[in-house]
Structure formats: structure tokens, C-alpha cells
Amino acid sequence: MSDLKAQSTSKPLSSVKAGPLTGRVRVPGDKSISHRALIFGALATGTTRIRGLLEAEDVINTARAVEALGASAEKQGDIWVVKGRGVGGLRTPDGPLDFGNSGTGTRLMMGVVAGHPITVTMTGDASLSRRPMRRVLAPLLEMGLEILEPGKETLPLTLRGTGELMPIVYRLPVPSAQVKSAVLIAGLHAAGKTTVVEREATRDHTERMLRHFGATVTTETKGNGTYITVDGDAELAGRDIVVPGDPSSAAFLAAAALIVPGSDITIEGVLTNPTRIGLYLSLQEMGGDIAFENAREEGGEPVADIRVRASRLKGVHVPAERAPSMIDEYPVLAAISTFAEGQTRMDGLAELKVKESDRLQATAAGLTANGAKADIDGDTLTVTGTGGLKGGGIVATHLDHRIAMAFLTAGLASDTTIVVDDSTMIATSFPEFRPIMEQLGARFDEAAR
Ligand code: S3P
Numbered sequence: 002m003s004d005l006k007a008q009s010t011s012k013p014l015s016s017v018k019a020g021p022l023t024g025r026v027r028v029p030g031d032k033s034i035s036h037r038a039l040i041f042g043a044l045a046t047g048t049t050r051i052r053g054l055l056e057a058e059d060v061i062n063t064a065r066a067v068e069a070l071g072a073s074a075e076k077q078g079d080i081w082v083v084k085g086r087g088v089g090g091l092r093t094p095d096g097p098l099d100f101g102n103s104g105t106g107t108r109l110m111m112g113v114v115a116g117h118p119i120t121v122t123m124t125g126d127a128s129l130s131r132r133p134m135r136r137v138l139a140p141l142l143e144m145g146l147e148i149l150e151p152g153k154e155t156l157p158l159t160l161r162g163t164g165e166l167m168p169i170v171y172r173l174p175v176p177s178a179q180v181k182s183a184v185l186i187a188g189l190h191a192a193g194k195t196t197v198v199e200r201e202a203t204r205d206h207t208e209r210m211l212r213h214f215g216a217t218v219t220t221e222t223k224g225n226g227t228y229i230t231v232d233g234d235a236e237l238a239g240r241d242i243v244v245p246g247d248p249s250s251a252a253f254l255a256a257a258a259l260i261v262p263g264s265d266i267t268i269e270g271v272l273t274n275p276t277r278i279g280l281y282l283s284l285q286e287m288g289g290d291i292a293f294e295n296a297r298e299e300g301g302e303p304v305a306d307i308r309v310r311a312s313r314l315k316g317v318h319v320p321a322e323r324a325p326s327m328i329d330e331y332p333v334l335a336a337i338s339t340f341a342e343g344q345t346r347m348d349g350l351a352e353l354k355v356k357e358s359d360r361l362q363a364t365a366a367g368l369t370a371n372g373a374k375a376d377i378d379g380d381t382l383t384v385t386g387t388g389g390l391k392g393g394g395i396v397a398t399h400l401d402h403r404i405a406m407a408f409l410t411a412g413l414a415s416d417t418t419i420v421v422d423d424s425t426m427i428a429t430s431f432p433e434f435r436p437i438m439e440q441l442g443a444r445f446d447e448a449a450r
């Protein structure tokens with residue numbers, strides 16, 4: 002397995018005003034799909050072959066966890082090969098599982114641990130150790146999971162699962178695919194049918210991929226929500242998976258091409274699952290010239306090449322209902338809204354406060370520190386277009402990869418250099434961010450001002 006280690010010292014980085022961005026590029030594999038491919042491979046019998054797995058720190062930590070639990074995950078040529086242990090077949094690891102910065106790895110794996118009679122300690126970095134786990138633990142406790150320090154709700158946590166989980170019907174109190182997925186994964190092990198009810202559609206990769214691995218998952222939309230049901234006592238069989246390009250990584254490239262005059266780029270093979278492309282719809286509404294070309298299906302997911310050309314943007318209202326389909330993209334949308342004419346109002350951002358950082362605060366603070374106008378009112382962020390960022394303050398990234406990439410992106414079209422206090426966290430999701438951006442014509446500088 003590759004030996005990627007989290008960097009311990011921070012590295013400031015700045016982006017510099019660029020000439021037109023041009024060319025055709027690919028972005029690495031989708032992070033959500035990569036985590037799931039490894040985890041379901043470990044729960045399947047036989048071999049799963051994954052092409053295009055994202056080799057970023059978050060996903061590598063999930064691969065390590067899967068191995069510590071008794072499956073194997075290793076790269077052979079271009080393909081990651083996972084040898085699974087079957088549903089319920091994982092074992093107690095020798096030591097704690099360290100998930101680094103990854104909420105997805107942690108929360109999905111809590112669903113796995115719940116269904117095994119094993120005791121597992123989970124740890125993470127300072128950012129992950131602050132993030133709420135109660136949202137996942139509450140339904141899993143109902144099903145039979147035990148927390149060895151009752152009442153504790155943040156990492157580090159020691160959990161004891163059981164071979165006899167109870168099926169439940171669980172209405173999601175927050176629109177979270179991680180919580181939905183943890184309950185559905187636990188449901189694979191339960192005796193009977195487990196149902197999650199969601200009011201707002203969240204990313205559906207778990208449902209799609211579980212079906213691909215042979216589980217029975219049904220989805221029914223009624224008046225008060227969508228009912229997603231998985232059959233318990235499931236058996237998964239190893240499969241081939243192709244991971245499409247990550248639309249959340251492609252977002253930075255697309256945003257940069259819109260604001261850097263004269264740009265014309267194509268990002269090939271990007272996932273266009275409707276539960277993930279809210280940002281692109283919002284950018285089109287802002288006047289962004291974005292075309293989905295060569296639309297096709299790969300590995301059970303819709304994919305397209307996304308062509309983006311520099312455009313004059315105007316402010317829009319992004320409705321709260323769209324938030325789950327672009328939840329990771331608000332920092333970059335807010336950063337480039339400073340280039341739009343008028344105001345961009347983004348509603349329904351409560352969940353942004355519990356990401357790798359409080360992204361609502363971190364985004365607004367980075368914008369105001371750099372001469373932009375950003376106002377928070379409850380769960381709404383309003384950015385007023387002022388011709389881009391004016392520079393002046395170093396952006397505090399708070400161990401958050403997307404805050405770093407969002408501001409570096411906006412800096413590519415700003416008159417002054419934009420500096421982020423740390424770029425090391427970019428490796429958690431998109432280690433190739435800088436070289437791919439540079440391939441298109443972007444410029445960065447390591448020297449802090
Ligand atoms: C993810 C779901 C989202 C998203 C995260 C990945 C997933 O989190 O922010 O980056 O893979 O299920 P929530 O489920 O907490 O909204």
C-alpha cells in the first residue's frame with residue numbers, strides 16, 4: 002500500500018494572477034465513491050478491483066483501516082485490489098484506526114464496526130476530533146452498537162459492535178449522506194429490513210454501489226420523504242469498480258476557468274450524478290459558460306466531459322434545497338462570487354458549520370480579510386461582488402483543504418497575490434491540485450509575503 006503521511010508542518014502557499022487557463026485535463030477519482038469501494042470490497046466475499054481510486058490521504062486512511070480489520074487492499078499496476086472477508090467477517094484490529102482528517106471514512110466505518118462483534122478505537126486529527134459523531138452514533142446505538150465511554154460523542158472513541166444488530170427505521174434529522182450510509186451499512190448486518198428516510202436527497206453512491214455488490218436496496222419516494230431500505234443478513238460479492246473524476250475537485254478548475262479572462266478548459270470524465278452537481282447548475286445560472294459534453298455512464302454512474310469558458314458572472318440566489326448537492330462547493334462559490342456583478346445569496350448552510358472546519362465562518366473570514374464583502378445571517382451567506390479579492394490578509398485554513406483550494410482559486414484572477422496559511426491539507430482530497438492547475442496555466446508561489 003502507498004505510504005502517504007500527513008504533513009506535520011504547515012506550508013503557506015499563494016496564487017498569482019494567471020493568463021488564460023487552457024487545455025484538457027482529468028481530475029482524480031471521486032472521494033465518496035473511493036471510500037465506499039474500499040469498504041464494500043472489504044465486506045464482500047472474493048476480490049474487488051478498483052480502477053481510478055483516489056489516492057489521497059483520506060482514502061488511504063480508509064484503505065489502512067480496511068487492512069487493519071483483516072481485509073487486504075493493495076495496488077497492482079493501475080488497479081487497487083481488495084480481498085474481502087464477507088459481511089460480518091472482519092476482525093478486531095491490533096491498534097486504533099486513525100482516520101486522519103476524514104469524516105466520511107470515520108462515519109462509514111462506524112456502520113461497519115456496529116455489525117461486527119469487535120472492539121475498535123477510532124482516532125483522527127484535531128479537525129476530525131472536533132466534529133460531531135452523535136448524528137451517526139444515535140441510530141447505531143439504537144441498533145445495538147456500544148460506546149465504551151458512554152456519553153462521549155467525539156473522537157477518540159472506542160466502540161463495540163455486535164453480531165446481532167436490530168433493524169430500524171430512521172428518519173435523518175440532518176441531510177447527511179454519511180449518516181444515511183452508516184445506517185444502511187449497519188443494516189446489511191441486521192436481522193431484517195433497515196430503512197432510512199430522507200427529506201432532502203443526499204448523494205446516493207451507497208445505494209447505487211450496494212446494489213452493484215449484490216445487496217437488495219429499494220428506494221421509494223412518498224409525500225414526506227424518500228424511504229431507502231436495505232435487506233439485512235446480506236451477502237456482497239466482489240466486483241469491478243470504475244471511479245469517475247471527482248466533481249468536487251473539478252469545481253476548483255471550473256471556477257478558475259470562469260474568472261480568469263480568456264480561459265477555455267475541458268475536464269474529462271467527471272461524475273455528473275444529479276446529487277452532486279448543484280454547483281455547476283448555480284454557476285450556469287450566474288451566466289457561466291459550462292457545457293456537459295459526451296455524457297455517458299461508467300460503472301453505474303453518469304459521467305461527462307465538462308467544458309468551461311471564461312464568463313461574466315452575475316449574482317444569484319442559491320436556494321437551500323440545493324445545498325446537499327453542492328455542500329462541499331460553497332467555499333469556492335463564495336470566493337468567486339466576489340467577481341460577479343451584484344449579490345450572491347446562499348441559503349441553508351447550517352451543515353457547512355460542521356465540516357473539516359466551520360466553513361461558514363472560515364469562508365466569510367477569508368473573504369473579509371481580503372477586502373471582499375461577505376455577510377452571515379443565520380444559515381445564509383451573502384457575498385457582494387466587488388471585482389474579486391483585493392488581498393491584504395492571510396487566509397486561515399483551519400486544517401480544511403477546501404478553504405485552501407477555494408482561496409487559491411480566487412487568487413488566480415485577483416489583482417493581488419492571495420495567500421493561504423497552509424496548503425498541506427490539500428493532500429487529504431486532491432494532492433494533484435497544484436500540478437493540474439499549473440498544467441492549465443495557473444501559477445503558485447511558496448513564499449509567504
Ligand atoms: C460525503 C457526504 C458529505 C460531504 C462529504 C462526503 C459522503 O458529508 O460533505 O465530503 O461521501 O457521504 P455529510 O454527509 O456530512 O453531509
